Amino acid sequence: MLSMGGDQVEEAAAHAAKVLRAGAGLDWSARAGGLDWSCLETAEHIAGVLVAYAGQLTGRATDTWVPFEVAFDEGSGPADAISVIESTSGLLSAVVRTTSPGVRAYHPYPYGSADATGFAAMGTAELLLHTHDIGQALGVDTEPPAALCEAVLAWLFPQVMPARTSDEHWATLLWATGRGSLAGRPRRSAWRWHNALSIPAGPVTLREVSPAAAADLAAGGTGGLTWIEGGPFDGTRRAAEGVTKAYASGVHRPEWGMFALVRVEDEVAVGGMGFHGPPDEEGVAEVGYDLAVGARGRGYATEALRALSAWALARPGVAALLAVIDHDNAPSQAVVTRAGYIRASDRENTRSYLRRP
Template identity: 85%
Template sequence: MLSMGGDQVEEAVAHAAKVLRAAVGLDWSVRAGGLDWSCLETAEHIAGDLVAYAGQLTGRAQDAYVPFEIAFDEGAGPEDAIRVIESTGGLLSAVVRTTPPGVRAYHPYPHGSADAVGFAAMGVAEVLLHTYDIAQALGVDAKPPAALCEAVLAWLFPQVPPARAPEDHWATLLWATGRGTLPGRPRLDKWRWHNALSIPAGRIALREVSPAAAADLAAGGPGGLTWIEGGPFDGTRRAAEMVTKAYASGVHRPEWGMFALVRAEDEVAVGGMGFHGPPDEEGIAEVGYDLAVGARGRGYASEALDSLSAWALARPELSALLALIEPANEPSQRVALRASYVRASDRGDLRAYLRRG
């Protein structure tokens, strides 16, 4: 799996320190890249982001940023700035490693929260990109390891078609953040990264599965989750394969892919649920779901489907959800009915159930 965590934060900070130390003797008062900050102010921003992300997680902030900031001491120079980046990077990496699964803290983009992996990915992105901004102004090379760029793209930019070759991951990340150009793609003047969505559903939380986690599930891994015995079921792995293929083809739409069903009480994953793609031209999206055998018969799927459907039907582009179920699969049909779906005309050999907004 394209891992993202404390190790990747440390790797990004080590890369930044190496790049920036090569420019210690240069003039850090010049403006960094396309920013309004000087190089020294940009370094202060990197350190500020790293410690702020750590503070969000340790403070379990839910509604806003924890109200503090850091500043370099008066007279601090480039070497001092690098040492602060190393120190604050160590804080974030330690916090990411020790934050329990399921903990989310406030971040505005795009749904108001992120988990520890999300904050690690944002920290890595801030370090790589702003190191580039400084290096560009000072005339030193700042190309980071390709695997780091690939991981940031897979965790934070699932809407961006991935690069075809390892040497292109950095150029793709620069394009995705408005810093570069790519053949056949218009230059971006606005951009946002995407933290995975989490939807509460009573005893279950629906956790959006990123392309990075989906690839691991499709290959037989756990996708970064702790699974109930016997899980994940075959349907979950097939759904993960669909997400992986859609991402590789450049057609994956965040939020319209796969969600893991995770028990709120113990953070154990019990199944998968999600969409076969975004709404079609009629505003209809197809939904699918399955549970590991050991989690069946407890109402988890009905609770999750009801919550996911309510969330989706509040979206303006969606008018109805469709579930297609084999006639012999009576438990899945009961799940749909309990989640307020109604029987519709059969589609070929499958029974159809609809829920409208």
């Protein structure tokens, strides 16, 4: 799996320190590439966001930023800035490693929160990208390890078609953040990264599965989750394979992929649920789900489907949700009925159910 966590933050920080030390004797009052800040001010920003991300997680901030800032001492120079970046990246990596999987904290993009993996990915991105901005002004090489770029793209930019070869990951990340051009893709003037969506559903939480985690699930792994005995079930792995293929083709759309159902009481994943793709031209999206055998009969699927359906039907342009179920799958038919779906039509081997706003 394309891992993301404390190790990646530390690797990005080591890369940043190496690049910045190569230009430590140059003019850091110059404006960093593409930014309104000087190189020194950009370095201060890097340190500030790393500490801010750590503070969000340790403070369990729910609706705003923890109100503090990081500022260099007066008279600090390039060597001091590099030292502070190394120190603050260590703080974030330590916090990421010790934060429980279910913890989320405030970040505005795009749903108002992120988990520890999300903050690690954002911290890694800040280090790579702003080191590049500084390096542009100083005229030093800034290309980071390809695996770091690939992981950042998979965790924060699931809507972006990944690079085909390892030597293109860095160029793709620069393009995704409006810093470069790619053949066949229009230059981006605006962009946002994507933190995985989390939807509470009573005894379970629906957690959006990133392309990185989906690829691991499709290959027989855990996707970074702790699964109930017997899980993940076959349908979950097939759904993960679908996300993986869609991401590789550049047609994956965040929100309209796969979610893991994670039990609140013990952080154990019990099944998968999600969509076969974004809504069609008529505004209809098809849902699907499965549970590991040991998790069935406890209401998990019904609660999750209610919550996911309510979320989806509140999205602009969504007219209805469709569930297609085998004729002989009575338990699944009962789930959709309890979740507010109405039987619409029958085919040779299936029954269709719709839920509208």
